[in-house]
Amino acid sequence: MVDFLIFIVFIIGVFFIGQHIQKKHCASLEIREQALLYMPTVVGRKVFEDSEVEKAWLVHGAVVVSGDYFKMVYAGLIKFFGGRIRAYESLLDRSRREALLRMKESAAADGAHMVVNVRFETAKIGSMVGNQQGTGMFEMLVYGTAIRMKSQ
């Protein structure tokens, strides 16, 4: 019984720390997304502006994330009964947005006007570290073709 109480106290602590980190990350994402809103990022292959392309190069953004202990236990609980795992939905969504932003920031730093042919990839890396019973880690990779137009 004491084990269970320690576990509950611990998981409540982890939950609040995790929520705080998530909130901070979401706020940071919104500010950075707003700043790069001017840059088109599309999955299409064709450059849709009329100007001529000056330069095209590969850009990518990657992020490695891990769910916290609370998310793992929460997911385990949902897994038993079935249903949507909201804790992982938000984690994956933040990782997609973070990877996309890193790619856009990298493209913007080199003077790109847009990124086309954007693709998302994900790879589980949790199984490569220790046993597979941990919180699980994965990489979110976004890549595309950065385009700089000739000045008009």
Add this chain to the structure above:
Amino acid sequence: MKFVARQLTGNVNVSPGGEGKPFLKGLFVFCALFFVVYFVLILLVDGLITYVPERVDRALAGVFAQHIKTPSSWEPQRERLEGVLDGLLETYDGPQYDFRVDILENEQMNALAFPGGNIVLTSTLVESLTSENELAMILGHELSHYRQHDHLRALGRMAVFMGLMTVWSAGTNSNPLGSYVVNSISTFDLKYSRRQERLADDYGLTFLITRYQHAGGAVGVFEKLKKDYEAEERIPFVQFFSTHPSMENRIQHLRQLIRENDYQERDQIPLIFELPELPANSDSDPGS
């Protein structure tokens, strides 16, 4: 085509609502389900335990028997213990087994009831016993466990416990939550175990009275055990996590029973072991 920058509002990829509330709800449902399943299974085990065929008990005994064997140096003492056990069996009215006593070399004072009627006493406990009455109290206590089917109940409860753990682990890749909940449930088992031990003490005293017509030795043997378990029992709150009541508790309970029933405590029969005879020429050179 003209690109128009537009900040998205809302997020369709994340389900609405927080994480804490559904977690607490899920945890409550999960705990409730586990508790209900556990207690239903335990009730079934307790109800069906008396119908376990004797051959199952014998088969279980076979599993343990291969690991329990009295060392030859303790054989004379073992025979003496069996003599006392035979006396107690004259008034034993529980399930019939091929009762046997074995001695296990161990530093802790303890006695155990294994399936198939195999009672095991540790060598340290045997060495500490000074009277036949003390030994009868210990053996009576263990016989009571057979009378209550406690050895089978313990195995049944263990099977339920392991079964729930297996179901949880298989469904969730060993998520730690299940083990915490199941371990918490086992706290109720400890309370049950302490109750069974208390009942076994009561029956043990009854055996002693029936056999010797007085209660001498009943409290004495627990006072010896108390000294052996003193360090363990001094740990705060250890009683909540123990399978047995504390020795002090058991002593007080026995004293109360003796007082209430007006049992006498008379002289006890000394427990003398017949030592094996030494070979006639044991002091001579074996090679000569």
